[in-house]
Amino acid sequence: MENLIFSLNATMPIFLVMVAGYILRQIRMIDGSFVETLNSFNFKVTLPVLLLTDIAEADFYEVWDTKFVVFCFGVTLFCILVIIVVSNLLVKDRGIKGEFIQASYRGSAAVLGVAFIQNIYGSSSIAPLMILATVPLYNVAAVMILSFTAPGGTGLDRENLKKSLKGIATNPIILGIFFGMIISVTRMEIPVIIGKTLHSFSQLATPLALIGLGAAFEGRKALAKLKPTLISSLIKLFVMPAIFLPIAASLGFRNEKMVAILIMLGAPTTVSCYIMSKNMGHEGILSSSCVVSTTLLSSVFITLWLYLMKTYGLI
Numbered sequence: 001m002e003n004l005i006f007s008l009n010a011t012m013p014i015f016l017v018m019v020a021g022y023i024l025r026q027i028r029m030i031d032g033s034f035v036e037t038l039n040s041f042n043f044k045v046t047l048p049v050l051l052l053t054d055i056a057e058a059d060f061y062e063v064w065d066t067k068f069v070v071f072c073f074g075v076t077l078f079c080i081l082v083i084i085v086v087s088n089l090l091v092k093d094r095g096i097k098g099e100f101i102q103a104s105y106r107g108s109a110a111v112l113g114v115a116f117i118q119n120i121y122g123s124s125s126i127a128p129l130m131i132l133a134t135v136p137l138y139n140v141a142a143v144m145i146l147s148f149t150a151p152g153g154t155g156l157d158r159e160n161l162k163k164s165l166k167g168i169a170t171n172p173i174i175l176g177i178f179f180g181m182i183i184s185v186t187r188m189e190i191p192v193i194i195g196k197t198l199h200s201f202s203q204l205a206t207p208l209a210l211i212g213l214g215a216a217f218e219g220r221k222a223l224a225k226l227k228p229t230l231i232s233s234l235i236k237l238f239v240m241p242a243i244f245l246p247i248a249a250s251l252g253f254r255n256e257k258m259v260a261i262l263i264m265l266g267a268p269t270t271v272s273c274y275i276m277s278k279n280m281g282h283e284g285i286l287s288s289s290c291v292v293s294t295t296l297l298s299s300v301f302i303t304l305w306l307y308l309m310k311t312y313g314l315i
Contacts, residue, residue: 021214048176055180098149107267
Protein backbone atom coordinates (compact mmCIF):
# COMPACT_ATOMS: atom_id res chain seq x y z
CA MET A 1 0.00 0.00 0.00
CA GLU A 2 2.88 2.35 0.83
CA ASN A 3 4.32 1.91 -2.69
CA LEU A 4 0.92 2.55 -4.28
CA ILE A 5 0.49 5.76 -2.27
CA PHE A 6 4.00 6.84 -3.34
CA SER A 7 3.10 6.24 -7.01
CA LEU A 8 -0.21 8.08 -6.76
CA ASN A 9 1.47 11.01 -5.00
CA ALA A 10 3.96 11.17 -7.87
CA THR A 11 1.42 11.08 -10.70
CA MET A 12 -1.97 12.38 -9.56
CA PRO A 13 -0.97 15.99 -8.70
CA ILE A 14 0.44 16.33 -12.21
CA PHE A 15 -2.68 15.00 -13.90
CA LEU A 16 -4.97 17.00 -11.61
CA VAL A 17 -3.25 20.21 -12.72
CA MET A 18 -3.85 19.11 -16.32
CA VAL A 19 -7.52 18.41 -15.47
CA ALA A 20 -7.74 21.90 -13.96
CA GLY A 21 -6.45 23.34 -17.25
CA TYR A 22 -9.08 21.37 -19.16
CA ILE A 23 -11.87 22.57 -16.84
CA LEU A 24 -10.74 26.19 -17.07
CA ARG A 25 -10.98 25.91 -20.87
CA GLN A 26 -14.44 24.32 -20.71
CA ILE A 27 -15.86 27.04 -18.45
CA ARG A 28 -14.33 29.62 -20.80
CA MET A 29 -12.09 31.19 -18.18
CA ILE A 30 -9.33 30.72 -20.74
CA ASP A 31 -9.68 30.43 -24.51
CA GLY A 32 -7.76 29.02 -27.46
CA SER A 33 -5.79 32.22 -28.02
CA PHE A 34 -4.65 32.24 -24.39
CA VAL A 35 -3.64 28.56 -24.57
CA GLU A 36 -1.62 29.16 -27.74
CA THR A 37 0.19 32.12 -26.13
CA LEU A 38 0.74 30.16 -22.90
CA ASN A 39 2.24 27.17 -24.72
CA SER A 40 4.54 29.46 -26.71
CA PHE A 41 5.61 31.24 -23.51
CA ASN A 42 6.33 27.92 -21.79
CA PHE A 43 8.30 26.58 -24.75
CA LYS A 44 10.35 29.73 -25.31
CA VAL A 45 10.83 31.01 -21.75
CA THR A 46 9.86 29.03 -18.65
CA LEU A 47 10.95 25.49 -19.62
CA PRO A 48 14.34 26.61 -21.05
CA VAL A 49 14.97 28.71 -17.92
CA LEU A 50 14.02 25.78 -15.66
CA LEU A 51 16.37 23.40 -17.45
CA LEU A 52 19.14 26.02 -17.54
CA THR A 53 18.95 26.69 -13.79
CA ASP A 54 18.67 23.01 -12.83
CA ILE A 55 21.72 21.94 -14.79
CA ALA A 56 23.70 25.14 -14.08
CA GLU A 57 23.33 24.56 -10.33
CA ALA A 58 24.36 20.92 -10.60
CA ASP A 59 27.96 19.74 -10.70
CA PHE A 60 28.37 18.78 -14.37
CA TYR A 61 31.24 16.43 -13.62
CA GLU A 62 29.04 14.63 -11.10
CA VAL A 63 25.78 14.66 -13.11
CA TRP A 64 27.12 13.75 -16.58
CA ASP A 65 26.72 10.04 -17.35
CA THR A 66 27.92 8.90 -20.78
CA LYS A 67 26.37 5.45 -20.35
CA PHE A 68 22.98 7.01 -19.59
CA VAL A 69 23.10 9.37 -22.59
CA VAL A 70 24.20 6.59 -24.97
CA PHE A 71 21.49 4.29 -23.59
CA CYS A 72 18.75 6.91 -24.13
CA PHE A 73 19.92 7.66 -27.68
CA GLY A 74 20.39 4.00 -28.62
CA VAL A 75 17.04 2.86 -27.24
CA THR A 76 15.21 5.73 -28.96
CA LEU A 77 16.83 4.94 -32.32
CA PHE A 78 16.11 1.22 -31.92
CA CYS A 79 12.44 1.90 -31.07
CA ILE A 80 12.02 4.16 -34.11
CA LEU A 81 13.46 1.52 -36.45
CA VAL A 82 11.39 -1.33 -34.97
CA ILE A 83 8.17 0.72 -35.08
CA ILE A 84 8.83 1.47 -38.77
CA VAL A 85 9.02 -2.29 -39.43
CA VAL A 86 5.97 -3.03 -37.27
CA SER A 87 3.93 -0.33 -39.02
CA ASN A 88 4.36 -2.18 -42.32
CA LEU A 89 2.67 -5.20 -40.74
CA LEU A 90 -0.05 -3.45 -38.74
CA VAL A 91 -0.98 -0.35 -40.76
CA LYS A 92 -2.32 -0.93 -44.25
CA ASP A 93 -3.35 2.68 -44.94
CA ARG A 94 -0.19 4.41 -46.23
CA GLY A 95 -1.77 7.80 -45.59
CA ILE A 96 -1.62 7.34 -41.81
CA LYS A 97 1.56 5.26 -41.55
CA GLY A 98 3.86 8.22 -40.89
CA GLU A 99 1.55 9.59 -38.21
CA PHE A 100 1.34 6.14 -36.60
CA ILE A 101 5.13 5.79 -36.44
CA GLN A 102 5.72 9.26 -35.03
CA ALA A 103 2.94 9.00 -32.43
CA SER A 104 4.25 5.61 -31.26
CA TYR A 105 7.78 6.76 -30.43
CA ARG A 106 7.60 10.50 -29.72
CA GLY A 107 6.68 11.37 -26.14
CA SER A 108 6.31 14.58 -24.17
CA ALA A 109 9.82 14.33 -22.73
CA ALA A 110 10.40 17.96 -21.82
CA VAL A 111 7.11 18.87 -20.14
CA LEU A 112 6.21 15.64 -18.35
CA GLY A 113 9.80 14.45 -17.89
CA VAL A 114 10.69 17.56 -15.92
CA ALA A 115 7.36 17.53 -14.06
CA PHE A 116 7.62 13.95 -12.80
CA ILE A 117 11.29 14.11 -11.80
CA GLN A 118 10.71 17.41 -10.01
CA ASN A 119 7.62 16.08 -8.25
CA ILE A 120 9.48 13.02 -6.92
CA TYR A 121 13.00 14.34 -6.30
CA GLY A 122 12.58 18.12 -6.02
CA SER A 123 14.91 18.92 -8.94
CA SER A 124 15.30 17.84 -12.56
CA SER A 125 19.05 17.97 -13.15
CA ILE A 126 19.06 14.56 -14.87
CA ALA A 127 16.16 15.37 -17.24
CA PRO A 128 18.30 17.56 -19.56
CA LEU A 129 20.61 14.60 -20.30
CA MET A 130 17.65 12.50 -21.44
CA ILE A 131 16.22 15.41 -23.48
CA LEU A 132 19.61 16.07 -25.08
CA ALA A 133 19.88 12.40 -26.13
CA THR A 134 16.37 12.07 -27.56
CA VAL A 135 14.71 15.32 -28.70
CA PRO A 136 17.05 16.09 -31.65
CA LEU A 137 16.64 12.48 -32.83
CA TYR A 138 12.84 12.75 -32.43
CA ASN A 139 12.75 15.77 -34.75
CA VAL A 140 15.10 14.55 -37.48
CA ALA A 141 13.39 11.13 -37.61
CA ALA A 142 9.94 12.75 -37.73
CA VAL A 143 10.86 14.91 -40.72
CA MET A 144 12.25 11.93 -42.65
CA ILE A 145 9.34 9.61 -41.80
CA LEU A 146 6.60 12.16 -42.52
CA SER A 147 8.30 13.18 -45.79
CA PHE A 148 8.51 9.61 -47.11
CA THR A 149 4.93 8.78 -46.08
CA ALA A 150 3.19 12.06 -46.99
CA PRO A 151 0.09 11.61 -49.19
CA GLY A 152 1.25 12.23 -52.75
CA GLY A 153 4.82 12.74 -51.52
CA THR A 154 7.88 11.75 -53.53
CA GLY A 155 10.37 11.19 -50.75
CA LEU A 156 12.50 13.20 -48.38
CA ASP A 157 11.62 16.88 -48.35
CA ARG A 158 15.02 18.60 -48.14
CA GLU A 159 13.52 21.94 -47.26
CA ASN A 160 11.66 20.45 -44.29
CA LEU A 161 14.80 18.59 -43.20
CA LYS A 162 16.86 21.78 -43.41
CA LYS A 163 14.14 23.64 -41.52
CA SER A 164 14.05 20.92 -38.86
CA LEU A 165 17.84 20.97 -38.37
CA LYS A 166 17.73 24.74 -38.02
CA GLY A 167 14.85 24.34 -35.58
CA ILE A 168 16.89 21.94 -33.46
CA ALA A 169 19.85 24.33 -33.41
CA THR A 170 17.61 27.20 -32.29
CA ASN A 171 15.27 25.15 -30.08
CA PRO A 172 14.87 27.15 -26.82
CA ILE A 173 14.88 23.98 -24.70
CA ILE A 174 18.08 22.69 -26.31
CA LEU A 175 19.64 26.15 -25.94
CA GLY A 176 18.62 26.25 -22.28
CA ILE A 177 20.36 22.91 -21.71
CA PHE A 178 23.41 24.06 -23.69
CA PHE A 179 23.91 27.29 -21.73
CA GLY A 180 23.21 25.50 -18.46
CA MET A 181 25.94 22.99 -19.31
CA ILE A 182 28.41 25.78 -20.11
CA ILE A 183 27.74 27.43 -16.73
CA SER A 184 28.02 24.08 -14.95
CA VAL A 185 31.19 22.95 -16.78
CA THR A 186 32.97 26.27 -16.18
CA ARG A 187 31.55 26.49 -12.64
CA MET A 188 30.55 30.06 -13.40
CA GLU A 189 28.96 31.96 -10.52
CA ILE A 190 25.52 33.39 -11.35
CA PRO A 191 24.97 36.79 -9.67
CA VAL A 192 22.35 36.58 -6.91
CA ILE A 193 20.00 39.09 -8.60
CA ILE A 194 20.04 37.16 -11.89
CA GLY A 195 19.78 33.82 -10.10
CA LYS A 196 16.66 34.84 -8.16
CA THR A 197 15.09 36.26 -11.32
CA LEU A 198 15.71 33.00 -13.19
CA HIS A 199 14.25 31.02 -10.29
CA SER A 200 11.09 33.12 -10.40
CA PHE A 201 10.59 32.12 -14.04
CA SER A 202 11.59 28.49 -13.48
CA GLN A 203 8.96 28.05 -10.76
CA LEU A 204 6.29 28.94 -13.33
CA ALA A 205 7.40 26.29 -15.82
CA THR A 206 5.78 23.07 -14.61
CA PRO A 207 2.33 24.34 -13.51
CA LEU A 208 1.88 26.57 -16.57
CA ALA A 209 3.01 23.82 -18.95
CA LEU A 210 0.58 21.33 -17.40
CA ILE A 211 -2.30 23.83 -17.46
CA GLY A 212 -1.57 24.52 -21.15
CA LEU A 213 -1.44 20.79 -21.93
CA GLY A 214 -4.78 20.20 -20.19
CA ALA A 215 -6.44 23.22 -21.77
CA ALA A 216 -5.43 22.04 -25.27
CA PHE A 217 -7.00 18.63 -24.68
CA GLU A 218 -9.74 17.70 -27.21
CA GLY A 219 -11.57 14.57 -26.07
CA ARG A 220 -13.85 14.18 -29.08
CA LYS A 221 -10.95 13.47 -31.40
CA ALA A 222 -10.07 10.31 -29.43
CA LEU A 223 -12.79 8.38 -31.28
CA ALA A 224 -11.17 8.98 -34.67
CA LYS A 225 -9.05 6.16 -36.16
CA LEU A 226 -9.78 4.03 -33.08
CA LYS A 227 -7.88 0.82 -33.96
CA PRO A 228 -4.52 2.37 -34.97
CA THR A 229 -4.88 4.81 -32.07
CA LEU A 230 -5.18 1.96 -29.55
CA ILE A 231 -2.29 0.02 -31.10
CA SER A 232 -0.04 3.09 -31.10
CA SER A 233 -1.04 3.94 -27.51
CA LEU A 234 -0.27 0.39 -26.35
CA ILE A 235 3.18 0.53 -27.98
CA LYS A 236 3.88 3.94 -26.41
CA LEU A 237 2.65 3.32 -22.88
CA PHE A 238 3.18 -0.41 -22.35
CA VAL A 239 5.31 -2.27 -24.88
CA MET A 240 8.38 -0.01 -24.92
CA PRO A 241 8.57 0.39 -21.11
CA ALA A 242 7.97 -3.37 -20.61
CA ILE A 243 10.94 -4.19 -22.83
CA PHE A 244 13.47 -1.53 -21.88
CA LEU A 245 12.85 -0.74 -18.20
CA PRO A 246 14.13 -4.20 -17.12
CA ILE A 247 17.18 -3.70 -19.39
CA ALA A 248 17.81 -0.28 -17.84
CA ALA A 249 17.55 -1.81 -14.36
CA SER A 250 19.98 -4.59 -15.29
CA LEU A 251 22.49 -1.93 -16.41
CA GLY A 252 22.39 -0.37 -12.97
CA PHE A 253 20.26 2.74 -13.56
CA ARG A 254 18.32 3.85 -10.48
CA ASN A 255 16.23 6.69 -8.99
CA GLU A 256 16.10 9.86 -11.16
CA LYS A 257 17.63 8.07 -14.14
CA MET A 258 15.00 5.33 -14.03
CA VAL A 259 12.21 7.90 -13.86
CA ALA A 260 13.77 9.79 -16.80
CA ILE A 261 13.98 6.53 -18.80
CA LEU A 262 10.35 5.74 -17.94
CA ILE A 263 9.26 9.15 -19.26
CA MET A 264 11.43 8.74 -22.37
CA LEU A 265 9.71 5.42 -23.10
CA GLY A 266 6.20 5.82 -21.73
CA ALA A 267 5.23 9.50 -21.71
CA PRO A 268 2.08 10.47 -23.65
CA THR A 269 2.47 11.38 -27.31
CA THR A 270 3.53 15.02 -27.58
CA VAL A 271 1.28 17.65 -29.17
CA SER A 272 4.20 18.43 -31.51
CA CYS A 273 3.27 15.28 -33.45
CA TYR A 274 -0.03 16.82 -34.51
CA ILE A 275 1.55 20.17 -35.40
CA MET A 276 4.32 18.62 -37.48
CA SER A 277 1.97 16.19 -39.24
CA LYS A 278 -0.37 18.99 -40.31
CA ASN A 279 2.52 21.17 -41.47
CA MET A 280 3.88 18.36 -43.65
CA GLY A 281 0.69 17.56 -45.55
CA HIS A 282 -0.81 14.81 -43.37
CA GLU A 283 -4.40 14.66 -42.16
CA GLY A 284 -3.43 14.92 -38.49
CA ILE A 285 -6.48 13.05 -37.16
CA LEU A 286 -4.54 9.98 -36.00
CA SER A 287 -1.89 12.18 -34.37
CA SER A 288 -4.47 14.16 -32.39
CA SER A 289 -6.26 10.94 -31.42
CA CYS A 290 -3.02 9.45 -30.09
CA VAL A 291 -2.25 12.62 -28.10
CA VAL A 292 -5.67 12.43 -26.44
CA SER A 293 -5.72 8.67 -25.77
CA THR A 294 -2.15 8.44 -24.45
CA THR A 295 -2.67 11.45 -22.21
CA LEU A 296 -5.79 9.83 -20.71
CA LEU A 297 -4.27 6.35 -20.33
CA SER A 298 -0.87 7.51 -19.09
CA SER A 299 -2.34 8.41 -15.70
CA VAL A 300 -2.91 4.66 -15.22
CA PHE A 301 0.19 3.28 -16.94
CA ILE A 302 2.76 5.70 -15.48
CA THR A 303 1.33 5.10 -12.00
CA LEU A 304 1.63 1.35 -12.63
CA TRP A 305 5.26 1.57 -13.79
CA LEU A 306 6.22 3.81 -10.86
CA TYR A 307 4.53 1.38 -8.47
CA LEU A 308 6.47 -1.57 -9.92
CA MET A 309 9.78 0.34 -9.86
CA LYS A 310 9.17 1.40 -6.25
CA THR A 311 8.22 -2.17 -5.27
CA TYR A 312 11.45 -3.55 -6.74
CA GLY A 313 13.59 -0.82 -5.15
CA LEU A 314 14.55 0.90 -8.42
CA ILE A 315 13.41 4.35 -7.27
